[in-house]
Amino acid sequence: MESKIIELLQKPIVVINLGLKKFAESLEEQHVEVVQVDWIPPAGGDPELIDLLDQLL
Secondary structure, three states: OHHHHHHHHOOOOEEEEEOOHHHHHHHHHOOOEEEEEOOOOHHHHOHHHHHHHHHHO
């Protein structure tokens, strides 16, 4: 098991970043490959609206 972890840590890192572009930019400055996903919470994060949306599904 430990050898698999060591093997994994020796491979290049690819980060999937949700939201904050500044975080992705700082990783890119360090030559880390980043996949940026523009995501925002449904209904602007409003819990009541999220509950209503959940009822529709």
